[in-house]
Amino acid sequence: MFPDSINKLSKLPYYQQLYEILRQKIILGDWVPGDMIPPESVLIETYQVSRNTVRQVLDILVNEGYIYRQRGKGTYIAHPTLEQTTSRIISFTEDMHQRGFIPGTNVLDAAVIPTPEDIAGQLQIPLGEELVKIKRLRLADGEPMSVEESYLVHRNCPNILDHNFAEEPLRQILEKDYGIRLVSAKQVIKAIQTSGNLTDELKISKQAALLFLERVSFSQNGFPVEFLRIFYRADRYTLYNELHD
Amino acid sequence: MFPDSINKLSKLPYYQQLYEILRQKIILGDWVPGDMIPPESVLIETYQVSRNTVRQVLDILVNEGYIYRQRGKGTYIAHPTLEQTTSRIISFTEDMHQRGFIPGTNVLDAAVIPTPEDIAGQLQIPLGEELVKIKRLRLADGEPMSVEESYLVHRNCPNILDHNFAEEPLRQILEKDYGIRLVSAKQVIKAIQTSGNLTDELKISKQAALLFLERVSFSQNGFPVEFLRIFYRADRYTLYNELHD
DNA sequence: TAGTGGTCTAGACCACAAA
DNA sequence: TTGTGGTCTAGACCACTAA
Secondary structure (H helix, E strand, O other): OOOOOOOOOOOOOHHHHHHHHHHHHHHOOOOOOOOEEOOHHHHHHHHOOOHHHHHHHHHHHHHOOOEEEEOOOEEEEOOOOHHHHHHEOOOHHHHHHHOOOOEEEEEEEEEEEEOOHHHHHHHOOOOOOEEEEEEEEEEEOOEEEEEEEEEEEHHHOOOHHHOOOOOOOHHHHHHHHHOOOEEEEEEEEEEEEOOOOOHHHHOOOOOOEEEEEEEEEEEOOOOEEEEEEEEEEOOOOOEEEEEEO | OOOOOOOOOOOOOHHHHHHHHHHHHHHOOOOOOOOEEOOHHHHHHHHOOOHHHHHHHHHHHHHOOOEEEEOOOEEEEOOOOHHHHHHEOOOHHHHHHHOOOOEEEEEEEEEEEEOOHHHHHHHOOOOOOEEEEEEEEEEEOOEEEEEEEEEEEHHHOOOHHHOOOOOOOHHHHHHHHHOOOEEEEEEEEEEEEOOOOOHHHHOOOOOOEEEEEEEEEEEOOOOEEEEEEEEEEOOOOOEEEEEEO
């Protein structure tokens, strides 16, 4: 299991250890949205650190939207908001659940290809390099929602084509079999017209508008790992966003 | 001018006062990107507060992307990144400058209208209420970039139609004449097909795709103030976004 | 070696919510 | 009145950078 106390001999700062401890409790469902977490005084006792250190950790969790504080009352687990959907990396499955759909996947294509020029630059690899291309049709309540094209550097994930991409989430495969975690990403959002070849897959008209997204995802080591193109049906999919001053 | 010291008798916490002081120096260009700001020890001396208080302020500014720290070296003014464009409220003018265009504006319409049903809900006002509608064509390097429709509650800004919306930024008018600051917003991003009536204004074909955005902006008091629709030419405008785990 | 930011402590007083 | 989070202080030691 996950450690539940702070190792004072570790090189890791206390606050980072405590952060991981509390974060795991939230992620693993030990605490659920609406729950009050132990007051600062108890956390101080439990983990044998000062109030400033506890507050440093809680500040981070508040900033990340995991918890919220109410003066005089306590600190609570936050309810996931739509805001997080646009700034956190989430899977298609998770996204659809948040939107109240039942997700589904059909694999349209899975093959090894030579790197196209436009993708080579995005993934910072030479043109000769082999890529794995995985093309999937995504369904929501059984109806087409989007087409996704994933491109992975073959060298990073040999034999990945042995997996069934309709059943097993790609991120889970990368993490379990290759030790690669996708921790950050950059993406561009555009509106485009269908170029014709997706009309059948998405069940849309020849001229329909699509919400189009290109994303480069980076591993925990900071290297680009995946290039992703998503074509969303504009009549079914919208993005949501919160802004501040 | 803006106060440059902390009022220890004020009800405002020190850290909020110091935050405003430093933020103004950045915004007004007193410090420019790449500049090193005074070390914590100097800020402590200058403003007569403890190190924790100084660091509390710097933490906020780091979080908001205004500054970055380098251990052993110093704290520096950050260069604005594209990331801020999608999570901060910025004006069209500012946006175009960041993208390397020269902005321009033509006013297409400015009038008082009764509230349409769909907007009444967004602005949380009754159907009978009067709205000010301002429709503007936005240009980048002289070519059409987008059409914006702003809707304001007339009661909040009487006589606003006397202004020249091609010359004076709307946000500046609201702040100077009516004391209204737009501090947060929620928006939805979609892809749509032109409905025909914008083809002339945007110089696009009858079936072109548009990036479409609907935004509700809130004042410092938390009330919805403006409803905004923007129709971007999809061939000229894209959104950029960074994600994390 | 001197100066910077990074982490941590122990203690204080305040403001707010609920009993 | 009690317990919660909000703000603040003074001091300490460490890790990194540059001279």
